[in-house]
Amino acid sequence: MVNLHQKFCKETFYDGKLVGFEPVYESNFNFAYDVVDELARLEPERRAMVWCNDKGEEHTFTFGDISRYSNQAANLFASLGIARGDTVTLVLKRHYEFWFALLGLHKLGAVGIPATNLLTKKDFVYRFHAAHVKGIVCTTDGETIQHVEDALPECPTVTVKVSVHGGRDGWVNFLEELKKQPQTFARRETAATDPMLLYFTSGTTGMPKMVWHDFSYPIAHIVTAKYWQNVVPDGLHLTISDTGWMKAMWGKLYGQWFMEAGIFVCDFDKFTPSYLLPLFQKYHITTFCAPPTMYRFFIKEDLNQYDLSSLTYATVAGEPLNPEVYNKFYEATGLKLMEGFGQTETTLTLFNQLGTTPKPGSMGKPSPAYHVDLVDENGNSVEPGTVGEIVLRTGEKKPCGMFDGYYQNPELTKTVWYDGLYHTGDTAWRDEDGYVWYVGRTDDIIKSSGYRIGPFEIESVIMELPYVLECAITGVPDPLRGQVVKATIVLAAGYTASEELKKEIQDYVKKQTAPYKYPRVVEFMDELPKTISGKVRRVQIRGDQNKK
DSSP: OOOGGGGGEEEEEETTEEEEEEEOOOTTOOHIIIIIIHHHHHOTTSEEEEEEETTSOEEEEEHHHHHHHHHHHHHHHHHTTOOTTOEEEEEOTTOTHHHHHHHHHHHHTOEEEEOOTTOOHHHHHHHHHHTTOOEEEEESSSSHHHHHHHHGGGOTTOOEEEEESSOOTTSEEHHHHHTTSOSOOOOOOOOTTSEEEEEEOOOSSSSOOEEEEETTGGGGHHHIIIIISOOOTTOEEEEOOOTTSTHHHHHTTHHHHHTTOEEEEEEOSSOOHHHHTHHHHHHTOOEEEEOHHHHHHHHHSOGGGSOOTTOOEEEEOSSOOOHHHHHHHHHHHSOOOEEEEEOTTSSEEEEOOTTSOOOTTEEEEEOTTSOEEEEOTTSOBOOTTSOEEEEEEOTTSOOTTSOOOBTTOHHHHHTTEETTEEEEEEEEEEOTTSOEEEEEEGGGOEEETTEEEOHHHHHHHHTTSTTEEEEEEEEEEETTTEEEEEEEEEEOTTOOOOHHHHHHHHHHHHHHSOGGGSOSEEEEOSSOOBOTTSOBOHHHHHHHHHHO
16 A cells, blocks of 8 residues: 555645645646556556456456556557547446546547447437547447447548447457557656546436546545545445446546555446345445435345445435435444535535534535535525525636536536636535535426425435335426425335325325425326436426426
């Protein structure tokens, strides 16, 4: 253990807690060279990744391995004409080749665009045009590569095609060609301010926005891994996410390797709790992070039949955490879920810090890496107990870890980042102890009879009912009250919708919250409409209601 992360930040503590975080890096900082290759030089046999899949295959990669494979990937991409600043889309699910490929692109100074395998032809056409994509690295398993090929005739900028998990006519076979490449790669010129990652956000309205981060971005994830996830050098960390989502950057690469820890990757197509839970014991996983949905599935299982004793810490993010999920998981494991909040545009922004006691349902307190505030519609700070929008006060300098704007679209950037404030579009309130509690998106607030009602509180109450699997709260037009609360509910298996059940839900909410918050409208559905990243599309629910 060399504590390499300490080289790249200055940390300030008060009463044992992190209160200040300042990045320290050279103008040519590059994670692939300065962290991965340096760890490979200092501790080449240190475990970097344990990978397995649902077919019984298993690999363990050291930092020496990762350094060599990424060198070979850089050589391969260079031979295909990929250079500094070129954009390359990666659709690689949870395949270990993702890490080789992305780090190889880092070494070239190229821009990686991780993407989900759920995309279809029209999605690829839009993304290839919008980001002027030059290369595509795509898995051959499933239908995704066919969607890519269907899109390519309309996308002349894409000239490099690389396949993973098998060959395909007209495509370069990644692993076959990788073997032919030199295992060394001379450092190339890159700048910390160069674009490194580009993500298409899955907004609930409009076309996806292109968020880009520069090469300094990984440094901010030291806070993510060390002070939120409690990742330790000899531990093994699991974050549930495929590589197409930004969550993979939070939990499957940068912060964990800054901490010299191993990451655990389970390559599966369908999340199955009964398959995943035994792996904690088998591989001695020590720290874990997942969205609340995954924990909801976990607590529906009999957790007592699984050995989770290796697990020392658990975190949760991606959507608001219902207190019911927190309590059930704590009862089963003795672990308190430590919630965090951030966006594709940022790193960890609010969180329950290591060494603190969480309040179930609260996102925690502001990260020392940012100046976080809650403001009213005029940009003025609000008092404790008052709902405001979560913003970052940036002044003239962009905080490390924050996006550099929407790619090649300064006008769109100015709609959310102006007058020294970055507007997240999320609302919350702060209690007297400084803990922040999520309310909802600014466009999700329900205004009924003069009351401002956030959807999350009501959703949390309804989720306490054992027969509710999923729930979304929206406002629907009402001639008397302006809007009324509507609950759209997916029932758990074995339950049937009825008028009696509607009334039971309404009465339960009346007893648990202020009466004006109860859902006057209740609708049952087989599934909730969601974005491609799995977030509930409340805008579609509202739209469907307005059509009726």
